[in-house]
Amino acid sequence: MKVKDLMIPIHDFLRPDVTLKEAVNLLHIARRDAEKQGVKGLPVLDDHYKLIGILSMRDILKAVYPSYMSMMNLGNFTWDGMLESLAKRAGAEKVAAHMSRDLWTVQENDSLMECVDLMIKHDIKRVPVLDQSGKVVGMIYERDVFNTITNAMFDDPPEGEK
Amino acid sequence: MTPDAAAAPHQIVMGWPFWIATCIFIGAYALIVSEKIHKTTVAICGAALMIVLGIVTQEEAFHSLDLGADWNVIFLLISMMVIINIMKPTGVFEYIAIRSAKVAKGEPFKIMAIFSVVTAVVSAFLDNVTTVLLIAPVTLLICQALELDVVPYLITEALASNIGGTATLIGDPPNIMIASKAQLDFMAFIYNLSPVIIVVLIAYIISIKFIFGKRLTVREELKERIMAMDEREAIKDPVLLKKSLIVLAVTILGFVLHGMLQLQPATIALFGAGLLLLVSGIKDPHQVLAEAEWSTLFFFIGLFIIIGGVVKVGLIKWMSLEVLKITQGNFFGTAMIVMWFSAFASAFIDNIPYVATMNPLIIDMAKQLWPNLSGTQLLHHPDLMPIWWSLALGACLGGNGTAIGASANVIVVGMAEKMGSPISFKKFMLYGMPLMIESVIICTLYVWLRYYVLNI
Numbered sequence: 001m002k003v004k005d006l007m008i009p010i011h012d013f014l015r016p017d018v019t020l021k022e023a024v025n026l027l028h029i030a031r032r033d034a035e036k037q038g039v040k041g042l043p044v045l046d047d048h049y050k051l052i053g054i055l056s057m058r059d060i061l062k063a064v065y066p067s068y069m070s071m072m073n074l075g076n077f078t079w080d081g082m083l084e085s086l087a088k089r090a091g092a093e094k095v096a097a098h099m100s101r102d103l104w105t106v107q108e109n110d111s112l113m114e115c116v117d118l119m120i121k122h123d124i125k126r127v128p129v130l131d132q133s134g135k136v137v138g139m140i141y142e143r144d145v146f147n148t149i150t151n152a153m154f155d156d157p158p159e160g161e162k
Numbered sequence: 163m164t165p166d167a168a169a170a171p172h173q174i175v176m177g178w179p180f181w182i183a184t185c186i187f188i189g190a191y192a193l194i195v196s197e198k199i200h201k202t203t204v205a206i207c208g209a210a211l212m213i214v215l216g217i218v219t220q221e222e223a224f225h226s227l228d229l230g231a232d233w234n235v236i237f238l239l240i241s242m243m244v245i246i247n248i249m250k251p252t253g254v255f256e257y258i259a260i261r262s263a264k265v266a267k268g269e270p271f272k273i274m275a276i277f278s279v280v281t282a283v284v285s286a287f288l289d290n291v292t293t294v295l296l297i298a299p300v301t302l303l304i305c306q307a308l309e310l311d312v313v314p315y316l317i318t319e320a321l322a323s324n325i326g327g328t329a330t331l332i333g334d335p336p337n338i339m340i341a342s343k344a345q346l347d348f349m350a351f352i353y354n355l356s357p358v359i360i361v362v363l364i365a366y367i368i369s370i371k372f373i374f375g376k377r378l379t380v381r382e383e384l385k386e387r388i389m390a391m392d393e394r395e396a397i398k399d400p401v402l403l404k405k406s407l408i409v410l411a412v413t414i415l416g417f418v419l420h421g422m423l424q425l426q427p428a429t430i431a432l433f434g435a436g437l438l439l440l441v442s443g444i445k446d447p448h449q450v451l452a453e454a455e456w457s458t459l460f461f462f463i464g465l466f467i468i469i470g471g472v473v474k475v476g477l478i479k480w481m482s483l484e485v486l487k488i489t490q491g492n493f494f495g496t497a498m499i500v501m502w503f504s505a506f507a508s509a510f511i512d513n514i515p516y517v518a519t520m521n522p523l524i525i526d527m528a529k530q531l532w533p534n535l536s537g538t539q540l541l542h543h544p545d546l547m548p549i550w551w552s553l554a555l556g557a558c559l560g561g562n563g564t565a566i567g568a569s570a571n572v573i574v575v576g577m578a579e580k581m582g583s584p585i586s587f588k589k590f591m592l593y594g595m596p597l598m599i600e601s602v603i604i605c606t607l608y609v610w611l612r613y614y615v616l617n618i
Contacts, residue, residue, distance in 0.1 A: 066302065066303075066306065066581070067577075067580045067581075068298070068299035068302040068303065068577065068580075068581075069299070069303070071295065071299040072255070072256055072296070072299045072300065073251075073253055073256055073396065073398060074256065074299065074300065074303050076391075076392070076395040076396065077256075077260060077300075077303060077391045077395075077396075078303075079307060079387045079390070082306070082307075
């Protein structure tokens with residue numbers, strides 16, 4: 001199986017200059033596949049439809065989490081309502097400031113193992129798929145790779161060799 | 163001072179090696195100031211060039227006390243970094259900071275004053291940057307809890323760390339470098355610098371009370387957030403904490419006694435680091451060692467070799483002769499020029515390369531003045547001592563002048579930006595420069611009174 005067989009074509013994407021609040025809205029209503037709604041991350045494209053980042057739930061969590069807390073052990077000294085008030089403030093910030101800019105991509109004809117290699121080495125859950133011209137055409141999700149692995153495990157050997 | 167000594171040019175041969183070394187030196191410093199290339203990369207390249215072009219031999223660069231890397235400084239820094247890296251996860255620093263905020267009962271100015279004093283005291287024993295990295299995150303949390311502007315707190319802490327760091331041999335890299343070159347011990351710094359730093363700190367607290375005192379207000383109910391914090395929850399590893407505090411106490415006692423024990427400060431620190439690695443039960447020291455600030459350490463090593471090159475070719479001697487021409491044998495005048503020039507130089511350029519250059523310059527100056535003396539007789543000449551202290555005070559306190567004057571300032575400016583409250587260069591200077599000048603005025607009075615009037 002190749003990347004193009006498993007990827008989910010891109011329906012929605014984000015612009016870098018929208019706010020996190022608008023981005024969260026789009027994450028909620030974006031189509032995951034034919035029947036399901038809601039995604040955990042979306043690619044960010046510029047005016048020329050070039051991929052410049054990915055915004056995931058994790059990035060939004062990080063936008064709310066104060067950077068100083070990662071420097072020391074301060075979790076014990078937080079208060080009720082802190083997260084909510086920081087979230088309110090973060091809602092007005094731009095996607096460009098919080099998206100992940102470290103991009104790891106695959107081509108349509110690459111093998112699935114190449115995706116897994118990227119997912120494990122860079123601790124990512126979704127990999128954008130580019131076509132020959134460098135345009136984003138789809139996404140490979142960890143969940144779908146996992147389903148492929150599951151199928152392979154449970155398939156009967158003769159069937160697997162087909 | 164004998165005028166003849168100053169007039170005698172001694173043989174400085176201004177041949178190819180002189181100009182090559184001078185070009186490497188000026189080029190390297192210009193690149194460091196421009197920040198176009200990382201300063202550590204510049205220092206390593208400059209050092210390598212000095213050796214490749216034959217200005218200094220590898221033997222001199224690696225092993226000479228006068229021309230090469232000063233391992234006393236490097237090992238002292240590495241060892242202190244190791245001790246802190248082991249202590250950090252115990253939670254002791256979070257404990258101290260939360261406890262301080264509670265002692266202040268959530269009163270905004272009291273928090274600022276207590277945090278400044280704590281920062282200054284911790285900074286006297288640890289590196290300034292480390293201190294700020296340990297205190298500032300808790301400060302930001304406290305400010306968020308009290309809905310206070312973080313900027314005044316971050317600025318006052320950075321300034322306090324530079325003030326506190328000036329008080330001891332191990333508090334600030336310039337002091338470590340001066341101590342090593344001038345062979346001054348820990349107690350000499352305590353005896354000569356700590357008294358004036360205490361006065362500077364008191365004046366500083368009074369000044370920030372005037373500057374910020376009235377502006378800081380907090381709603382009563384927010385103070386509850388602070389009082390509800392239990393600092394004991396910060397202690398993650400009480401056993402390691404106890405061991406660390408004992409080793410730290412032994413190490414500081416070692417510093418106090420190192421002069422008597424005839425041991426260098428680096429030896430004491432290395433012993434402390436080794437002992438803590440042993441008793442902490444850390445199986446693989448790799449992580450602790452990897453977290454040392456290698457970039458800073460290599461910056462030092464590179465600089466030492468670059469300076470060694472210009473010392474060897476006579477550039478520093480030439481500069482010292484020029485300084486002697488200006489000062490005309492007036493020692494008080496020399497001390498004052500050194501202090502004020504150092505203060506303003508350090509406000510705009512890194513005080514580490516500055517002091518690395520000034521050390522051999524002052525030693526060369528002493529050699530011109532007292533050609534018959536050598537060793538500690540020369541380095542500790544009664545007329546020279548106030549100049550060393552003026553260098554230390556000027557170079558350390560000068561860092562407070564601007565946002566780029568000291569590494570601690572750069573760190574807090576970066577933190578403020580991440581918090582969405584950027585501190586402009588102008589804004590930092592508006593607070594930093596007057597407070598820096600105030601501190602240097604106090605030091606001027608102190609040096610004049612202590613060494614030129616009372617002679618104690």
